[in-house]
Amino acid sequence: MSSGVTKSQILSLYKQLMRESQKFPNYNFRSYALRRVRDAFKEAKNVTDPKLAVKEFNYAKENLDIIKRQVLIGEMYRTEKLVIENVR
């Protein structure tokens, strides 16, 4: 990922995505978001094409905005916790 996006930019975006995903009030959405973000960054680790890297970076940024909005909506319509969340 030479030109286009720097390593620190990617790291910062990853941290932001994980932090925001953690805020999903819905257990299933939260678990999925965390798992998906982690796996997507792991998968994209070997991307060398700068054009593709920028594309992936922008896709991640779009998703960060989606997560931020959806977390807000989820907070507005909270439900009772799942049985599995009360076990632990």
Place this chain on the structure above:
Amino acid sequence: MFSLSKNMFPILFKNYPRKVSLKDYISVLTLECQKLYSNKVDEKFALNHEDFGRPLYFDAQATTPVDPRVLDAMLPYLVSYHGNPHSRTHAYGWESESAVEKAREQVAQLIGADPKEIIFTSGATESNNISIKGVARFYAPRKKHIVTTQIEHKCVLDSCRALEGEGFKVTYLPVEQNGIIKLNELENALTPETSLVSIMTINNEIGVKQPIADIGAICKSKKVFFHTDAAQAVGKIPIDVNKMNIDLMSISGHKVYGPKGIGALYIRRRPRVRIEPIQSGGGQERGMRSGTVPTPLAVGLGAACEIADREMAYDHAWMEKLSQRFLDKINSKLSHVIRNGDPKESYPGCVNLSFAFVEGESLLMALKDVALSSGSACTSASLEPSYVLRAIGTDEDLAHSSIRFGLGRFTTVEEVDYTAEKTIRHVERLREMSPLWEMVQEGVDIKTIQWSQH
């Protein structure tokens, strides 16, 4: 009683040495006795729900939650852009129209079709009705025969039943023990009179995958239109309408993490498939399905299809991992568990299990921490065993003890572990109560018993 009092004495003497009066002694004895007795029963048979909270969702074949990304795409069309997509005279109409057309492209992209071949409907039920009744009625003057299978969804079978009332002939193909049709039986069923073959891609109850590409090839060679109900398959397994020679295909929104109330119908243009529309009206959707297209829902379906296209391999790997983990756990602890449907040629997210010597309904009641179903949602109100299980030759008793575990994109490993553990515990508990299970443990073959009639 003797063994009970024998167990009582050490407890009593430890806690209440010598000084205890006779009156106290008796009251303590009865109290401890009750406690001991009830504990013993508790462990074995009692239903104690110590957990609280909303149940886990394990019914992904009935419906799936709306993906937050899908909702995010829909919201602008619920909040800001309310135009009628068919209004050609102003900007409100144009913006809605372009959104609907983009959604059409997204749906087409997922199945390898041309956007012009996609029409929006209210769901897979409507798509199935339009395909079956529409094609049959249009070609009725020359062809009056339809071929389908015994394990189709209710709406396909019911449409066929309706056509039988109109004088059509319908062949209901049987399936083998594993739930898959025999291709030579299909070939033999086709006559020059046949206008349509309708076979579902993935069964909603047992998750069996039919050999769609082979069926498509047979239908093409015999010049019969091929319709497939792919509500359970779209977005989950790769589908290409051209490679598989599919002429009509039903798609549902709420099975691909999209909204409820929208679906799509793929209908081939070359060679052209003609249908008689069911709904009369303004002639939207190329006259095949009149009625205003619901822009937010169509946008939602489009977004869901795009996400499914992108995530298909990832989701499928997750399904395989979860279902394997679930089956391993169940099989490591329980015997006499039968998986309904072919173990290989099926969608891993649908696991239909029969727990022998356990009544399915009581297991469902016991597993109230998990949202499960014994079959399709349409028939979940009745206690009758499903016609799908009967079609694959499941014994009456096993059909009564079947449960479908539906895994989805948002199911977690912890949920699978929790469900497996609960299932094992309750199956063991219920079997413990069953006299039949006791007899099996003693080596009696249940099938050889002559039950006396009263």
